[in-house]
Amino acid sequence: MVEKTVKAPAIVRLFRDETFRRGVAAILVFLVLWEIGAQFKSWFGVMVPFIGKVAPPSAVVVRWLEVGQWAGYWESWYLSTGRVFLGFVVAQVIGIPFGLAMAVNKYFRGMFFPPFEILRPIPPLAWVPASIIFWPTTELSIMFVTFLGAFYTIVINVLGGARSIDIQYLRAAQSMGASQWDLFRKIILPGTLPSIFIGAAVGMGITWEVVLAGEMISGGGQQGGGGLGFFIWSSYMGGVMDQVIVGMISIGLAGYISSSLIRYVGYLAMPWRRMF
Amino acid sequence: MTSATENMMEVQDVTKSFGDDWEQETVVENLSFSVKRNQLTAIVGPSGCGKSTVVNLLAGFELPDKGKILLDGKPVTGPSKNALVVFQETALMPWLTTYQNVTFGPKLRGDMKAADLKAAAEKIIDTVGLRDFRDKYPLQLSGGMQRRAELARALINQPLVMIMDEPFRGLDAMTRQLMQEFYLRLCEQEARTNVFVTSELEEAIILADRLIILSNRPASVREVMEVDLPRPRNLDMLGTPEAYEYKRHAMEILHEEALKSFKGTSGTSDFLEAYSRRS
Numbered sequence: 073m074v075e076k077t078v079k080a081p082a083i084v085r086l087f088r089d090e091t092f093r094r095g096v097a098a099i100l101v102f103l104v105l106w107e108i109g110a111q112f113k114s115w116f117g118v119m120v121p122f123i124g125k126v127a128p129p130s131a132v133v134v135r136w137l138e139v140g141q142w143a144g145y146w147e148s149w150y151l152s153t154g155r156v157f158l159g160f161v162v163a164q165v166i167g168i169p170f171g172l173a174m175a176v177n178k179y180f181r182g183m184f185f186p187p188f189e190i191l192r193p194i195p196p197l198a199w200v201p202a203s204i205i206f207w208p209t210t211e212l213s214i215m216f217v218t219f220l221g222a223f224y225t226i227v228i229n230v231l232g233g234a235r236s237i238d239i240q241y242l243r244a245a246q247s248m249g250a251s252q253w254d255l256f257r258k259i260i261l262p263g264t265l266p267s268i269f270i271g272a273a274v275g276m277g278i279t280w281e282v283v284l285a286g287e288m289i290s291g292g293g294q295q296g297g298g299g300l301g302f303f304i305w306s307s308y309m310g311g312v313m314d315q316v317i318v319g320m321i322s323i324g325l326a327g328y329i330s331s332s333l334i335r336y337v338g339y340l341a342m343p344w345r346r347m348f
Numbered sequence: 349m350t351s352a353t354e355n356m357m358e359v360q361d362v363t364k365s366f367g368d369d370w371e372q373e374t375v376v377e378n379l380s381f382s383v384k385r386n387q388l389t390a391i392v393g394p395s396g397c398g399k400s401t402v403v404n405l406l407a408g409f410e411l412p413d414k415g416k417i418l419l420d421g422k423p424v425t426g427p428s429k430n431a432l433v434v435f436q437e438t439a440l441m442p443w444l445t446t447y448q449n450v451t452f453g454p455k456l457r458g459d460m461k462a463a464d465l466k467a468a469a470e471k472i473i474d475t476v477g478l479r480d481f482r483d484k485y486p487l488q489l490s491g492g493m494q495r496r497a498e499l500a501r502a503l504i505n506q507p508l509v510m511i512m513d514e515p516f517r518g519l520d521a522m523t524r525q526l527m528q529e530f531y532l533r534l535c536e537q538e539a540r541t542n543v544f545v546t547s548e549l550e551e552a553i554i555l556a557d558r559l560i561i562l563s564n565r566p567a568s569v570r571e572v573m574e575v576d577l578p579r580p581r582n583l584d585m586l587g588t589p590e591a592y593e594y595k596r597h598a599m600e601i602l603h604e605e606a607l608k609s610f611k612g613t614s615g616t617s618d619f620l621e622a623y624s625r626r627s
Contacts, residue, residue, distance in 0.1 A: 238439070245456070247427040247429060247433060248452060249428075249456050250456055344487060
């Protein structure tokens with residue numbers, strides 16, 4: 073028998089969810105404290121640290137409403153997202169096979185792991201000068217640095233994930249007649265999937281950090297369309313602090329949205345990880 | 349039967365060492381025993397004696413340095429579906445449902461028609477009592493269900509020998525008992541050759557037709573006991589005088605072997621010295 077229930081609208085259901093309400097409450101409390109701190113500058117004669125020096129959220133919101141009407145601001149979103157997306161995708165496309173190859177072949181690992189480990193600790197930003205020389209356009213240079221940010225994390229996660237697959241799965245499959253290719257396709261690949269998604273989520277975060285720094289250094293176009301990193305930098309140079317905060321929060325949101333997307337894809341791709 | 353010999357498996361004078369040229373440790377030495385057709389042969393030994401290595405050798409995951417292992421008259425040269433292992437803890441693929449896990453082997457080899465496979469899988473899943481959990485993933489099953497699913501996954505391949513490597517380890521006492529009873533019934537219903545490796549003596553006695561007691565490391569056969577308890581068996585038989593006698597005898601040997609692993613180590617001499625000073 074199918075029970076007939078009237079479904080509440082999505083927004084009502086969202087507010088019934090305890091986790092969601094907790095998150096909203098935490099953000100509200102933070103905003104209220106910030107507002108009070110920024111408005112009064114001092115509490116009981118004591119200077120409020122950090123937030124006493126910046127614009128209150130109300131001013132930021134007002135500025136945001138203004139900034140939101142500029143095409144340049146949205147262009148910055150678009151540009152940064154594009155760079156992150158491309159750098160990230162290229163890092164996945166190269167990093168996953170590279171990590172898997174190192175995991176399954178000891179000769180390949182023996183050859184490529186040492187150089188990889190030497191290059192890995194070099195911060196992506198240290199690559200900026202070299203990157204500018206390597207690539208013909210600024211756009212490609214920024215993307216390259218972004219790619220590096222995600223690449224190492226992805227490879228390390230894939231390698232570690234594939235290497236830690238329980239040997240019993242491989243043995244069980246082998247007994248049942250699996251060839252090397254079967255082992256790779258039916259055991260190693262699905263067994264590494266959780267690590268691939270962890271690498272993707274962490275890598276995505278690093279990509280956002282790196283792309284902004286890259287943009288700050290390389291600068292942008294005349295109309296301020298250099299991406300969110302350049303948006304912050306030029307706002308700071310112009311002395312508009314509340315606009316800097318608008319930029320900062322924009323990045324936070326962008327990063328949050330990207331990693332939520334990755335988590336959601338992971339949730340869809342790995343039904344066996346859902347416990348119910 | 350394909351072969352006239354009474355033995356399904358023969359382990360002949362097998363030695364296996366691990367390590368490199370500088371440091372070698374012999375884990376199995378001059379091990380010889382046979383596994384009779386359609387019988388359950390239990391292997392017990394003191395902990396750390398090399399039981400897992402014996403399992404790996406029987407299943408072809410490791411090859412002997414010396415001696416040979418025959419399965420149905422032919423030497424074991426690598427893993428095959430003829431000697432399947434049901435592993436300690438679980439080796440069900442977490443990313444496959446019960447049904448997908450059970451059909452994993454036949455699908456891989458493509459040696460069953462789709463319709464036959466479906467029927468066979470459903471029958472076996474039914475036998476192990478997991479019909480309602482056919483489309484659940486291993487993480488969504490309880491420990492006992494996971495073991496039963498794993499039994500089903502091995503059974504569908506019709507192996508010549510099923511090798512059970514401490515299959516009920518890690519289960520709580522109640523579930524363990526239920527699994528033992530379930531496994532007893534399963535073995536008694538259909539003739540099948542089983543090797544059951546365990547560190548639980550009572551479990552070995554109640555299940556086994558023959559009991560092989562291994563020595564301390566390096567493992568070799570210390571004693572072979574025929575367990576002549578009547579079938580069908582149940583766990584209550586452990587209370588009978590016959591079972592008790594088997595247990596007492598086996599316990600004595602195991603105890604002796606377990607003590608050996610302490611002998612001659614500096615730890616023991618320190619301990620003995622400290623003990624003598626105290627009194």
